[in-house]
Amino acid sequence: METFASFRVGGQRVYGMVHLPEPDLNGIPRPAHGFPGVVILHGFTGDRSGDHRLLPLLSRHLADRGIASLRFDFRGSGESEGDFSEMTVSREVEDAVAGFGYFKDLPEIDPKRAMLLGFSMGGLVAALSAPKVNPHRLALWAPALPELWLRMLPGGHLPPAIMDQGGWPIGREFLLEMTRLDPLKAAGQYRGQARVFHGDADTAVPIEMGMRYAQALGCDTIAIPGGTHTFDSLETTEMLYKVTGEFLLGN
Template sequence: METFASLRVDGQSVYGMLHLPNTPAPPQGHPSVLILHGFTGNRAGDHRLLPLLSRYLERLGLASLRIDFRGSGDSEGDFSEMTVSREVQDAEAAFEYLRQYPGIDPVRAMLLGFSMGGLVAALSAPRLNPHRLALWAPALPELWLPHLRGGFVPPVVTDYGGWPLGREFLLEMPKLRPLDAVRGWGGVARVFHGDQDTAVPPEIGVRYAAALGCDAVAIPGANHTFDSLEAVETLYRETARFLVGD
């Protein structure tokens, strides 16, 4: 069953889609996962990667919530206001919304982040303490630092391929420490990364895995957005195996 979700963060609406298994909930409720999209993305993801994941997990008895961060997709706010810290706020509010939803197990609530959503998930994990943390091709702040070349302070808004990228987003990047955040967390995690990813090199996924003290799963032949049917099948299978506890 799919249900439209809406929550408020700092006076703005965050919209999403909640997927609930069609089977009766166990006495403690269904396990669940909050899914966070990447930079300039939305809750659908590339080639429907995220809704199809939710439906895949739904058949296995896992609920999920996919949100559009403020300034992205259908949610309120302007992209020029977007920062990683604002997305962490959205993630924290959505995680609590999911944990408190009827029929959801508040203990077995998990977190999955893709690309910059992985960066957001990593920064959020110590505070939210998810039952499990899955990172798909997680990004690091250093990927955006070339936009601050020579210490140049960018204009109020930069035209980033048609996206109005705000200066606060770029100025915040050098201050973020996602690897430090997860290094002291100590929860159960796993990293999934395409071995042909050129947007976020696999070495970054390895660094996250080292900080988390967890396994890094290579998806053979996959690029950043897992653009093949075989890559998606492998990604879904390995992710589900982790989330259900195998």
């Protein structure tokens, strides 16, 4: 079952989609204390659909295996309220914490098995959010590090106000904050089960970044052979869904 979700952060409305397993249709036992579930965080300039429907198809894959999920658009992205020029990682962490609280309070969800998954910059946000929400499990897809955005600075200097990045208005505060963020330190403070998934052909966010996250988390890195940053082949997407689902189910 798929239903629209909405919650407020800082007076602005955030929109998303909740996916719930349907035991009567796929033969999955109905848990006595609610379904395990995962909150999914999209990447930079992305939205809750992701490239080539990567995230809704993940949610449906998981629902068929008994795992609920929430996908939402960060403020300033997709259909959520706010302007992209206001976007900072700290604001996205606020959205992630609020979304996680909204999700685990749903009557269909087992709050003790609420999990977190972040893709690309969403992985950075997930790492910073994990010590705050203490998810049952933490999955990072191709997680990025701040140094990727610091390379955007013209001549190494901050722009006076808004920088036009391919039509996206990047605010000065977003770049200024990147110099202060330490997602690896935050990852090291998380004490739950974690796993990093990274395509070995990722040129946007090199797999070495995923390995640094895994080292901080004390967990494994699962390399997806031939996987690009957005896992843009049927074979790599299928493998990514399979190993992610197995991890979230505790296999």
